Amino acid sequence: xxxxxxxxxxxxxxxxxxxxxxxxxxxxxxxxxxxxxxxxxxxxxxxxxxxxxxxxxxxxxxxxxxxxxxxxxxxxxxxxxxxxxxxxxxxxxxxxxxxxxxxxxxxxxxxxxxxxxxxxxxxxxxxxxxxxxxxxxxxxxxxxxxxxxxxxxxxxxxxxxxxxxxxxxxxx
Numbered sequence: 379x380x381x382x383x384x385x386x387x388x389x390x391x392x393x394x395x396x397x398x399x400x401x402x403x404x405x406x407x408x409x410x411x412x413x414x415x416x417x418x419x420x421x422x423x424x425x426x427x428x429x430x431x432x433x434x435x436x437x438x439x440x441x442x443x444x445x446x447x448x449x450x451x452x453x454x455x456x457x458x459x460x461x462x463x464x465x466x467x468x469x470x471x472x473x474x475x476x477x478x479x480x481x482x483x484x485x486x487x488x489x490x491x492x493x494x495x496x497x498x499x500x501x502x503x504x505x506x507x508x509x510x511x512x513x514x515x516x517x518x519x520x521x522x523x524x525x526x527x528x529x530x531x532x533x534x535x536x537x538x539x540x541x542x543x544x545x546x547x548x549x550x
Contacts, residue, residue, distance in 0.1 A: 382411070382429040382457040385442070389450040391422040399426070402441045406434040427457070465524035467550065468497075470517065471535075475544025477503050477514035485516070485546075488538055492531045495521040514544075 389395055396415065403410055408430030415424035430438055442452045473485065482501065489496060498519040506513050522531070532548060539546040 379432045380429050381432045381435045382427060383435070383439075384455045384457055385424075385426045385428065386453040386455075387415075387422070387424045387426065387450055389422045391417045391420055395422050395450070396424075398445065402438065402445070403428055403430065406438040406441070407431050408434065408438060463523045466495075467522045467524070469520045469522055470549050471520055472518075472547045472549075473514070473516040473539075473544055475514055475539075475542060477512040478542075481514055481542060481544070482516070484538060484542060485535075488531075488534045489520065492526050492534065493523050494526065494531065497521050 385399075387395070387399070400410060408428050411427040411429055413424060413426040415422070415426070417423075428438075439454055442454055446452055471485075473481070475481070482499075486496065496518055499516065500518075501514065501516045503512050503514055505511070522528070535546050535548060
């Protein structure tokens with residue numbers, strides 16, 4: 379029998395963090411299933427899904443606690459069985475516009491109002507090529523329930539895009 383955990387890791391960025399995590403997992407017969415990791419402002423940040431034999435899980439978690447003594451902050455959560463609603467549709471949302479506070483909040487507020495689940499969200503800012511102004515770019519993978527009206531969702535996003543003066547594209 380195996381068990382799975384989602385790990386959230388934050389640490390000062392330095393070489394060897396991923397190797398240390400992968401070595402600990404290997405020592406306990408585990409499998410590195412899925413991850414997203416990056417360096418942000420001198421910090422390493424990662425989220426990781428692992429699976430390992432159930433009889434190794436306690437020792438693995440103890441090993442993670444020992445890594446915390448070296449300065450890593452690690453949150454460990456056992457996974458659950460979450461099934462998306464039958465008939466849910468996957469869409470992508472892309473946004474580009476002048477950066478200002480509150481964009482993510484306003485977009486996610488509209489999505490939540492329509493019961494849309496954000497499966498993945500990547501954002502970054504970059505300098506516009508001609509004006510030099512900061513542009514905010516977002517890419518999201520969304521799960522839309524079958525009973526959500528795509529027309530109403532699209533209208534709400536278009537209204538918000540006009541209000542925020544951003545471009546929003548929703549694709550299946």
